[in-house]
Amino acid sequence: MKEHIHHLLEQTVANLKSAGVLPTDLEARVQVDRCKEKAHGDLATNLAMLLAKPAGKNPRELAAAIIEHLPASDLIAKVEIAGPGFINFFFDTHWLAGQVEAMVTSVNANVKLPTPQSVVVDYSAPNVAKEMAVHHIRSTVLGDVAARALEFLGHKVIRANHIGDWGTQFGMLIAYLEKMANEHASDMALKDLEAFYTQAKRCYDEDDAFAERARNYVVKLQGGDEYCRTMWKKLVDLTMEQNQINYDRLNVSLTNKDIMGESMYNDMLPQIVADLKAKGLAVESEGATVVFLDEFKNKDGEAMGVIIQKSDGGFLYTTTDIACAKYRYETLGADRVMYFIDSRQHQHLMQAWTITRKAGYVPESVPLEHHAFGMMLGKDGRPYKTRTGGTVKLVDLLNEAEERAAALLESRNSDLSAAEKANVVHAIAMGAVKYADLSKNRTTDYIFDWDMMLSFEGNTAPYLQYAYTRIQSIFRKASVDAETLTGKVTLNEEAEETLAQKLIQFSDAVNGVADKGMPHLLCTYLYELSGNFMTFYEACPINKDGVDEATRQSRLLLCAATAKVLKLGLGVLGIHTLERM
Ligand code: ARG
Numbered sequence: 001m002k003e004h005i006h007h008l009l010e011q012t013v014a015n016l017k018s019a020g021v022l023p024t025d026l027e028a029r030v031q032v033d034r035c036k037e038k039a040h041g042d043l044a045t046n047l048a049m050l051l052a053k054p055a056g057k058n059p060r061e062l063a064a065a066i067i068e069h070l071p072a073s074d075l076i077a078k079v080e081i082a083g084p085g086f087i088n089f090f091f092d093t094h095w096l097a098g099q100v101e102a103m104v105t106s107v108n109a110n111v112k113l114p115t116p117q118s119v120v121v122d123y124s125a126p127n128v129a130k131e132m133a134v135h136h137i138r139s140t141v142l143g144d145v146a147a148r149a150l151e152f153l154g155h156k157v158i159r160a161n162h163i164g165d166w167g168t169q170f171g172m173l174i175a176y177l178e179k180m181a182n183e184h185a186s187d188m189a190l191k192d193l194e195a196f197y198t199q200a201k202r203c204y205d206e207d208d209a210f211a212e213r214a215r216n217y218v219v220k221l222q223g224g225d226e227y228c229r230t231m232w233k234k235l236v237d238l239t240m241e242q243n244q245i246n247y248d249r250l251n252v253s254l255t256n257k258d259i260m261g262e263s264m265y266n267d268m269l270p271q272i273v274a275d276l277k278a279k280g281l282a283v284e285s286e287g288a289t290v291v292f293l294d295e296f297k298n299k300d301g302e303a304m305g306v307i308i309q310k311s312d313g314g315f316l317y318t319t320t321d322i323a324c325a326k327y328r329y330e331t332l333g334a335d336r337v338m339y340f341i342d343s344r345q346h347q348h349l350m351q352a353w354t355i356t357r358k359a360g361y362v363p364e365s366v367p368l369e370h371h372a373f374g375m376m377l378g379k380d381g382r383p384y385k386t387r388t389g390g391t392v393k394l395v396d397l398l399n400e401a402e403e404r405a406a407a408l409l410e411s412r413n414s415d416l417s418a419a420e421k422a423n424v425v426h427a428i429a430m431g432a433v434k435y436a437d438l439s440k441n442r443t444t445d446y447i448f449d450w451d452m453m454l455s456f457e458g459n460t461a462p463y464l465q466y467a468y469t470r471i472q473s474i475f476r477k478a479s480v481d482a483e484t485l486t487g488k489v490t491l492n493e494e495a496e497e498t499l500a501q502k503l504i505q506f507s508d509a510v511n512g513v514a515d516k517g518m519p520h521l522l523c524t525y526l527y528e529l530s531g532n533f534m535t536f537y538e539a540c541p542i543n544k545d546g547v548d549e550a551t552r553q554s555r556l557l558l559c560a561a562t563a564k565v566l567k568l569g570l571g572v573l574g575i576h577t578l579e580r581m
């Protein structure tokens with residue numbers, strides 16, 4: 001509602017400028033606040049008082065002019081001038097009630113749809129022959145929610161899993177895969193990728209013949225040798241098969257067809273280097289090919305040199321990201337590209353994109369956005385590690401989440417079957433872990449705390465899941481089907497009105513996630529909505545004697561709208577709702 005009034009006032013200022021009432025160069029920062037007392041209205045603004053002085057007008061007269069130039073809106077029942085020049089708005093509760101009714105019948109709860117775009121979302125991006133570790137969860141879940149939010153709003157989303165599937169380490173990995181196959185022909189599965197990588201490295205460091213073979217395989221792989229290519233593919237497939245288990249478990253919407261690893265851009269790289277040279281952007285420097293960028297300074301204050309090809313002919317991570325941005329615009333037809341990558345790669349991306357723009361590969365009208373995030377920390381404020389200081393495997397974290405969720409549910413008595421219980425445990429565990437990450441402003445580091453996330457109280461997934469389940473049980477008790485409710489919404493109680501006002505802000509919350517790539521905006525919204533619902537449910541009985549039928553229907557409709565928004569909202573977050581728990 002605040003947003004609605006805000007928007008109306010911005011239009012009004014524009015109207016007043018074109019009507020000559022306000023000077024056109026006047027900066028107007030519109031602020032809307034909730035009224036302390038209901039009798040004074042719902043929302044108020046001090047806009048007239050703020051603009052009076054710079055506009056050389058009397059505040060109350062300016063307030064009258066603002067009201068006169070407000071665009072027509074059925075949302076406002078009444079506007080009043082108060083005190084020295086405040087403007088108070090009274091909402092039309094019929095309008096609000098009508099909005100809630102419309103939400104119940106609309107498949108997307110009446111969310112405002114923007115003009116559809118093609119958006120590439122780059123996320124997850126683990127490395128081949130390495131097992132996914134806890135830190136991968138951030139990019140994986142944040143990016144996934146952005147992708148889901150965009151899709152929900154009708155955009156065409158291209159998920160790009162930019163896996164690390166190229167580099168000189170592949171010679172060593174192929175040589176080791178071959179050794180394994182020779183030694184135990186049947187046991188080709190890389191069950192333990194971490195061990196695989198370490199052992200390959202050990203062979204490489206300790207066995208000269210092995211190292212020689214490995215170096216030879218790098219050259220052959222780059223030359224497109226069929227045997228090396230097949231072995232390489234095997235490594236990629238085996239890794240991604242294992243990663244897929246994590247994706248499925250976390251309900252992350254990535255599949256095999258979203259894999260667009262670094263290797264995809266190999267063929268473009270020589271051409272790009274040649275083109276950057278031809279455009280005078282890249283120069284030879286000490287045998288390497290370098291782009292000097294004035295935008296970045298080295299420690300001596302000189303233009304920073306970014307290497308795009310090494311003296312041995314090898315290309316770099318930056319070269320790949322230049323090609324990658326070009327490909328996403330030219331070939332995939334992106335209108336916008338969102339990258340969910342940890343904040344330590346910010347400079348890398350800025351350099352790659354500065355070169356991309358200078359070369360004219362992607363026009364300025366197509367945003368390349370870095371949605372950076374901080375680290376996941378333990379309770380001690382240090383990077384989240386195992387007790388012995390090792391990297392925590394993602395699979396171990398997910399297993400622990402399920403164990404802890406099972407223990408949490410053990411304490412609640414329920415009449416669920418074993419199968420239903422297992423399903424509830426899974427939904428709660430995965431929801432809790434994802435939500436812990438999603439609900440924090442991604443730009444900062446965050447502390448991973450089991451007790452906080454696996455709780456039915458506070459801003460957690462179990463709390464939201466529980467709110468949803470509770471509404472379902474209200475429907476069961478009332479013996480009604482939420483889909484077939486009839487009747488009208490009337491907003492008599494304050495708790496009803498507050499809930500209705502929150503409900504209609506769902507659209508802003510989802511749009512916020514898509515625009516800013518910030519899932520926590522939706523989390524905060526759903527948490528506040530659940531709080532408003534709980535207050536409503538305590539203040540406004542439904543299945544009690546003495547509640548007349550029209551009121552009961554109206555309240556059930558409010559329940560239905562809340563359940564719908566919770567289900568859709570949690571759906572955008574990739575978190576399951578439960579009918580019972
Ligand atoms: N594989 C990289 C890493 O683990 C992340 C890749 C992110 N995407 C990109 N286009 N650079 O650090």
